[in-house]
Amino acid sequence: xxxxxxxxxxxxxxxxxxxxxxxxxxxxxxxxxxxxxxxxxxxxxxxxxxxxxxxxxxxxxxxxxxxxxxxxxxxxxxxxxxxxxxxxxxxxxxxxxxxxxxxxxxxxxxxxxxxxxxxxxxxxxxxxxxxxxxxxxxxxxxxxxxxxxxxxxxxxxxxxxxxxxxxxxxxxxxxxxxxxxxxxxxxxxxxxxxxxxxxxxxxxxxxxxxxxxxxxxxxxxxxxxxxxxxxxxxxxxxxxxxxxxxxxxxxxxxxxxxxxxxxxxxxxxxxxxxxxxxxxxxxxxxxxxxxxxxxxxxxxxxxxxxxxxxxxxxxxxxxxxxxxxxxxxxxxxxxxxxxxxxxxxxxxxxxxxxxxxxxxxxxxxxxxxxxxxxxxxxxxxxxxxxxxxxxxxxxxxxxxxxxxxxxxxxxxxxxxxxxxxxxxxxxxxxxxxxxxxxxxxxxxxxxxxxxxxxxxxxxxxxxxxxxxxxxxxxxxxxxxxxxxxxxxxxxxxxxxxxxxxxxxxxxxxxxxxxxxxxxxxxxxxxxxxxxxxxxxxxxxxxxxxxxxxxxxxxxxxxxxxxxxxxxxxxxxxxxxxxxxxxxxxxxxxxxxxxxxxxxxxxxxxxxxxxxxxxxxxxxxxxxxxxxxxxxxxxxxxxxxxxxxxxxxxxxxxxxxxxxxxxxxxxxxxxxxxxxxxxxxxxxxxxxxxxxx
Amino acid sequence: xxxxxxxxxxxxxxxxxxxxxxxxxxxxxxxxxxxxxxxxxxxxxxxxxxxxxxxxxxxxxxxxxxxxxxxxxxxxxxxxxxxxxxxxxxxxxxxxxxxxxxxxxxxxxxxxxxxxxxxxxxxxxxxxxxxxxxxxxxxxxxxxxxxxxxxxxxxxxxxxxxxxxxxxxxxxxxxxxxxx
Numbered sequence: 001x002x003x004x005x006x007x008x009x010x011x012x013x014x015x016x017x018x019x020x021x022x023x024x025x026x027x028x029x030x031x032x033x034x035x036x037x038x039x040x041x042x043x044x045x046x047x048x049x050x051x052x053x054x055x056x057x058x059x060x061x062x063x064x065x066x067x068x069x070x071x072x073x074x075x076x077x078x079x080x081x082x083x084x085x086x087x088x089x090x091x092x093x094x095x096x097x098x099x100x101x102x103x104x105x106x107x108x109x110x111x112x113x114x115x116x117x118x119x120x121x122x123x124x125x126x127x128x129x130x131x132x133x134x135x136x137x138x139x140x141x142x143x144x145x146x147x148x149x150x151x152x153x154x155x156x157x158x159x160x161x162x163x164x165x166x167x168x169x170x171x172x173x174x175x176x177x178x179x180x181x182x183x184x185x186x187x188x189x190x191x192x193x194x195x196x197x198x199x200x201x202x203x204x205x206x207x208x209x210x211x212x213x214x215x216x217x218x219x220x221x222x223x224x225x226x227x228x229x230x231x232x233x234x235x236x237x238x239x240x241x242x243x244x245x246x247x248x249x250x251x252x253x254x255x256x257x258x259x260x261x262x263x264x265x266x267x268x269x270x271x272x273x274x275x276x277x278x279x280x281x282x283x284x285x286x287x288x289x290x291x292x293x294x295x296x297x298x299x300x301x302x303x304x305x306x307x308x309x310x311x312x313x314x315x316x317x318x319x320x321x322x323x324x325x326x327x328x329x330x331x332x333x334x335x336x337x338x339x340x341x342x343x344x345x346x347x348x349x350x351x352x353x354x355x356x357x358x359x360x361x362x363x364x365x366x367x368x369x370x371x372x373x374x375x376x377x378x379x380x381x382x383x384x385x386x387x388x389x390x391x392x393x394x395x396x397x398x399x400x401x402x403x404x405x406x407x408x409x410x411x412x413x414x415x416x417x418x419x420x421x422x423x424x425x426x427x428x429x430x431x432x433x434x435x436x437x438x439x440x441x442x443x444x445x446x447x448x449x450x451x452x453x454x455x456x457x458x459x460x461x462x463x464x465x466x467x468x469x470x471x472x473x474x475x476x477x478x479x480x481x482x483x484x485x486x487x488x489x490x491x492x493x494x495x496x497x498x499x500x501x502x503x504x505x506x507x508x509x510x511x512x513x514x515x516x517x518x519x520x521x522x523x524x525x526x527x528x529x530x531x532x533x534x535x536x537x538x539x540x541x542x543x544x545x546x547x548x549x550x551x552x553x554x555x556x557x558x559x560x561x562x563x564x565x566x567x568x569x570x571x572x573x574x575x576x577x578x579x580x581x582x583x584x585x586x587x588x589x590x591x592x593x594x595x596x597x598x599x600x601x602x603x604x605x606x607x608x609x610x611x612x613x614x615x616x617x618x619x620x621x622x623x624x625x626x627x628x629x630x631x632x633x634x635x636x637x638x639x640x641x642x643x644x645x646x647x648x649x650x651x652x653x654x655x656x657x658x659x660x661x662x663x664x665x666x667x668x669x670x671x672x673x674x675x676x677x678x679x680x681x682x683x684x685x686x687x688x689x690x691x692x
Numbered sequence: 693x694x695x696x697x698x699x700x701x702x703x704x705x706x707x708x709x710x711x712x713x714x715x716x717x718x719x720x721x722x723x724x725x726x727x728x729x730x731x732x733x734x735x736x737x738x739x740x741x742x743x744x745x746x747x748x749x750x751x752x753x754x755x756x757x758x759x760x761x762x763x764x765x766x767x768x769x770x771x772x773x774x775x776x777x778x779x780x781x782x783x784x785x786x787x788x789x790x791x792x793x794x795x796x797x798x799x800x801x802x803x804x805x806x807x808x809x810x811x812x813x814x815x816x817x818x819x820x821x822x823x824x825x826x827x828x829x830x831x832x833x834x835x836x837x838x839x840x841x842x843x844x845x846x847x848x849x850x851x852x853x854x855x856x857x858x859x860x861x862x863x864x865x866x867x868x869x870x871x872x
Binding site for chain 1: 723724725727728729731732734735739768771772836837838839840841842843844845863864867869
């Protein structure tokens with residue numbers, strides 16, 4: 001008999017013996033644990049879960065979110081197409097700013113507007129001007145003169161607890177800025193901070209620095225009192241590449257495209273009463289103006305906003321909650337001195353808003369929400385005493401709204417129906433109902449949703465609309481269907497279809513006197529599919545998503561379409577029809593993570609030149625891959641050190657203007673080496689007592 | 693020119709898909725944690741009072757039909773006692789089998805039996821615990837509920853409990869939801 005089998009057996013015994021001993025020890029310990037387990041207190045009993053300790057994926061998909069329904073529901077049953085990003089996702093990805101985070105969400109993309117400002121698009125549609133609502137802890141960030149939000153080195157990523165994105169309409173809850181979607185950023189508050197958090201980022205591009213930011217936050221919860229304060233400041237640059245306009249004027253964007261965040265926030269909370277203040281002073285410099293290179297030194301532009309919120313959550317009984325809420329915001333966006341081709345812009349707008357929302361749980365299965373809202377907008381031009389259409393330096397508008405929602409959970413299906421009615425004193429009313437069916441059946445879930453939504457004309461839209469044309473809200477109808485399936489405990493796949501139709505969109509034009517005007521004209525929309533797969537093991541996380549849209553068989557706004565250059569009119573300007581995002585995270589140890597992620601863009605259309613008649617000409621830009629690598633290491637508890645490389649392939653991704661505005665694509669950053677530091681000092685260790 | 697036909701190797705694709713599915717299936721679906729249910733049942737036994745006559749001898753815990761909870765309840769019976777009394781687990785096939793039991797657990801698959809159980813044990817000191825949500829409304833004394841976020845809770849039908857001559861402690865009532 002050969003000795004080999006014997007050796008194998010001996011080796012097997014040697015290998016198995018220690019395990020057996022460990023196993024016996026475990027068994028004794030397990031028995032003791034079992035006895036201890038039954039002696040759990042009644043209070044601890046309340047923390048028990050029906051399906052045991054959830055893994056990372058289960059925690060994510062079982063997260064309760066209220067952005068889509070006011071009443072908290074898990075992501076698989078929430079009545080919207082939802083994407084959720086956690087603080088851990090952000091930390092491990094090494095994202096430099098919100099653009100890096102949001103471009104990983106299916107359907108979300110970015111383009112350039114004017115004056116170096118980058119805005120958001122969704123499902124192929126340019127949503128920058130009042131079509132996508134950005135909330136920070138429930139406070140509306142969109143400036144109210146045009147409805148825009150500004151992306152790129154703006155908001156403090158390290159202080160974000162979670163981002164919830166509705167990739168579909170939200171007007172039935174949030175009104176006129178949520179026509180195509182909602183980005184809800186939830187920041188870390190006193191209890192989350194439980195001490196001090198500080199850190200920063202330094203990013204070096206090929207030609208110059210691209211990010212150098214720092215932040216500081218302090219907060220805690222003591223009994224019923226919770227407080228927090230945070231500050232985030234820095235200096236970044238949109239790009240370190242050359243920008244060339246249609247007439248071959250050029251400049252290097254290094255030191256000419258600064259984006260400087262100065263973001264501060266304070267919150268106080270005592271039981272149901274809370275006060276919140278945010279100061280957001282976003283300072284930029286640019287030379288791209290409205291497309292033509294601005295001669296001389298870079299133009300300084302500021303977006304200054306302050307926000308206040310006072311809220312009181314009253315619970316007369318277990319079933320009813322009533323929340324009066326008052327917010328005030330003052331914004332001076334797009335503020336710059338005059339430069340070649342443009343007059344100075346210096347206007348301030350304020351919005352004072354009162355909201356009363358009641359939520360009533362008839363029982364565990366039926367919930368009603370009822371609310372009313374009133375706001376008054378005021379705007380003032382600091383330069384021109386007769387700027388506004390009333391011939392004065394100031395203008396004032398008001399709006400009231402009523403909204404309602406019913407949620408009924410039954411064994412076969414959850415049924416949600418809601419509506420919002422808005423009445424504005426100038427542009428009239430908008431009524432947007434919505435209906436949705438959702439349910440999870442074990443591993444499978446579905447959502448069937450139909451919503452109307454609207455975009456409220458902003459102050460400048462109303463002011464820039466000739467009385468004879470009578471501007472009104474643009475109305476959108478969206479149908480969505482999502483199917484999802486959990487493939488075991490650690491992976492989930494979901495696919496959704498969407499169809500968006502916008503009637504009478506508000507478009508910018510120039511009249512016969514070459515004056516800027518806004519009118520309702522034509523139609524627009526897209527349809528498409530989005531798919532997402534997530535796999536989360538302890539050591540390896542993997543996710544991939546795909547997004548596709550087409551504008552075929554939809555009305556198109558001439559300035560947004562590519563019809564004068566291509567017979568295939570299914571694509572729209574700036575946004576790739578096909579997008580893939582991929583992320584793989586390997587955690588060799590609990591303290592170390594290595595993340596390789598990529599964004600793949602199909603071809604995109606852009607205006608890149610003018611012909612001999614000074615007519616802008618379209619070009620199809622080739623596919624692009626943005627490949628990034630980031631390593632995060634936590635050498636001691638609370639200290640995170642990160643090093644990575646963004647745009648490894650040095651594709652120098654550019655931002656395309658999604659309309660024919662004579663603005664060539666704006667170069668983005670070059671390959672960037674990123675160093676990040678984060679330190680969290682806890683005032684006291686959290687109660688780590690594990691229930692099970 | 694005629695295009696060269698694309699040859700799809702369906703067999704290889706099918707095998708690859710099967711392997712892929714196999715790898716997914718190797719991970720278990722998120723299963724019900726019957727240990728958590730058992731812990732609740734143990735506390736029901738502790739915080740419900742049975743009449744004097746039923747407070748001596750073994751505490752008989754019954755389960756209607758087959759259920760994965762049996763294994764966990766057996767572990768409980770081996771490890772713990774109720775006020776010095778042994779816990780004895782009994783598997784029941786019919787309502788008659790439950791006579792003499794202190795607590796009857798009705799698994800999901802036997803939910804339809806709750807009404808019969810209620811009618812036939814009307815005046816008997818037995819606590820009927822339903823696994824399926826909503827059974828407290830159909831005659832169970834207590835029934836489990838999985839809240840949003842997967843938290844395990846329970847509904848209380850106090851009227852039924854009292855009809856069965858049982859007393860539930862205020863502490864336990866404060867943890868559950870009274871349906872009447």
